[in-house]
Amino acid sequence: MRASKTNQKASILLLTLAACCARVFAAGWAGKTLEELRQIVYSEASTRLVDLGQITDGDGNLERLYMSPAHKQAAHQIQAWMDGIGLHTSLDGVANVRGRLQGKYPEQPAWLMGSHYDTVVDGGFFDGALGVIAAIAAVKALLLEAAMQTGVISPIDARSVAHGQKQLQEAVKAPLDSLLPAPVEIIAFSEEEGLRFQSTFLASQAVTGSLATSGLLDAKDAGGLSLMELLRQEGLAQTPADLSKSSINPEHIAGYVEVHMEQGPVLEAMGKPLGVVTGIAGQSRLSVSMQGIQGHAGTVPMGLRRDPLAGAAEAIQQIEQICNGGPEAAGQTPRGPFAKDTSLVCTVGSMTIWPGSSNVIPGVVNFTIDIRSQDDEVRRNVISTVRQNIDSRCSRRQLQCSVERRNEVQAVPCNADIVEQLAAAAANVQGISSSSAAAGKGMATSPVPRLVSGAGHDAMAMASITKMGMMFVRCAGGISHSSLENVTKEDISTAVAALHDFLRSAVGRIDLTAHQEL
Numbered sequence: 001m002r003a004s005k006t007n008q009k010a011s012i013l014l015l016t017l018a019a020c021c022a023r024v025f026a027a028g029w030a031g032k033t034l035e036e037l038r039q040i041v042y043s044e045a046s047t048r049l050v051d052l053g054q055i056t057d058g059d060g061n062l063e064r065l066y067m068s069p070a071h072k073q074a075a076h077q078i079q080a081w082m083d084g085i086g087l088h089t090s091l092d093g094v095a096n097v098r099g100r101l102q103g104k105y106p107e108q109p110a111w112l113m114g115s116h117y118d119t120v121v122d123g124g125f126f127d128g129a130l131g132v133i134a135a136i137a138a139v140k141a142l143l144l145e146a147a148m149q150t151g152v153i154s155p156i157d158a159r160s161v162a163h164g165q166k167q168l169q170e171a172v173k174a175p176l177d178s179l180l181p182a183p184v185e186i187i188a189f190s191e192e193e194g195l196r197f198q199s200t201f202l203a204s205q206a207v208t209g210s211l212a213t214s215g216l217l218d219a220k221d222a223g224g225l226s227l228m229e230l231l232r233q234e235g236l237a238q239t240p241a242d243l244s245k246s247s248i249n250p251e252h253i254a255g256y257v258e259v260h261m262e263q264g265p266v267l268e269a270m271g272k273p274l275g276v277v278t279g280i281a282g283q284s285r286l287s288v289s290m291q292g293i294q295g296h297a298g299t300v301p302m303g304l305r306r307d308p309l310a311g312a313a314e315a316i317q318q319i320e321q322i323c324n325g326g327p328e329a330a331g332q333t334p335r336g337p338f339a340k341d342t343s344l345v346c347t348v349g350s351m352t353i354w355p356g357s358s359n360v361i362p363g364v365v366n367f368t369i370d371i372r373s374q375d376d377e378v379r380r381n382v383i384s385t386v387r388q389n390i391d392s393r394c395s396r397r398q399l400q401c402s403v404e405r406r407n408e409v410q411a412v413p414c415n416a417d418i419v420e421q422l423a424a425a426a427a428n429v430q431g432i433s434s435s436s437a438a439a440g441k442g443m444a445t446s447p448v449p450r451l452v453s454g455a456g457h458d459a460m461a462m463a464s465i466t467k468m469g470m471m472f473v474r475c476a477g478g479i480s481h482s483s484l485e486n487v488t489k490e491d492i493s494t495a496v497a498a499l500h501d502f503l504r505s506a507v508g509r510i511d512l513t514a515h516q517e518l
């Protein structure tokens, strides 16, 4: 039996209204109990992050590369946690762990949430894992709260579920699907860091449907095994066509939301636990080669040298200045042509010097430039300014130089509505009065920071098929991709609470007694 579209619309409206007054609906429950049990569920996330962090291939360090033994064990553990909150779980064609509840109206578009469970070598507990674990905890909180408010769970069982002593479906005397109006799916992406096949986002590309045609299936790992061969060997997919089963039709998605540690120092410096991401920066990678004349360090007079390393040093210092950096810029309002773009960052991270001997004037110096900005036009203008600069420097020093573009990714904006919803959720859980926020012309006055993500994320790939939003969580010292990565327990709970709050209004909640006639 299928409810009519109008009925659905009406009931979803009702649910949204219900979501606004959670406390009023907690009939029969002391509001204090509900809040206490919520906090217990939120705090479960930090314990699980530590547990997941023990699953490693490394000896004393954390390492889970795509399809390694620890990687598979982590998938298994995450699936068990998803099972524990009653999601229908599966491993898809690239080993993404998928957990879904259809909700009462399965034909409604689904809210997706997730992040990745692979790590770099000597990584930390939080990069990727935080988004997966936070989503599981937030959905658990959403379901437990709905069960309590609709009276389909006993007080004793609710407490056992919150403490993780009893699974939700054992305790709830109703199908869990009946507790949500619309479908919700958590995706734990199997691969984001790009270490095994030297290319990022293979997992999210399987979900967006672009993996089979990306050429990535032919990419080989260090042992010469191609991705397609690996998928076959692992029994995940036999042919590229099999992968279409892992993709999601964009029409069936309401949006995608990812919680991620910030991986930078901004929130910590501002003293804020949460920030909302407005977009993911675009990125260009350039390869610069400077060729001079190699020679003896003792016999060639300074005036007769064509030293590419001295030229490179000059060019690199200039790049730093073009991109608003350098010692003069510290603590100052940046000046210069790109000063307005605070998201602009430029990095020379790799250099080779030929022949690289202490008693030889170098013959060739090659280096990379990584340029990122939320504004694609700024990024293109920076590239041409950098090029001109290198050209004029090289002609003055009589060096032969080339600048090649290696990699180019466009900036991806987050969906403006989701940005506002996440900001409102973050404000709510931090006890920032929603009335003052509402009075102050919406969230424009919200003290929740807005950030641009300089790093790529699964959300970037997901943006090609749906509305996307991200929330950043403060981390210690801005450190990531390191065993020193850290996020406090309090901040993890705050992030889960905010995601729960977001889901409560985005997905809504169902009141069984009010909807039995449907």
Ligand SMILES: *[C@@H]1O[C@H](CO)[C@@H](O)[C@H](O)[C@H]1NC(C)=O
Binding pocket: 289, 352, 353, 354, 364, 365, 366
């Ligand atoms: C430097 O780059 C040039 C041009 O790409 C290349 O031909 C050369 O082999 C590179 N040299 C070194 C030492 O990496």
Ligand SMILES: *[C@@H]1O[C@H](CO)[C@@H](O)[C@H](O)[C@H]1NC(C)=O
Binding pocket: 125, 483, 484, 485, 486, 487
């Ligand atoms: C993170 O910080 C807490 C509190 O200072 C500490 O107990 C914990 O060991 C740290 N975790 C890591 C992975 O460094």
Ligand SMILES: [Zn+2]
Binding pocket: 116, 127, 128, 192, 260
């Ligand atoms: Zn990550």
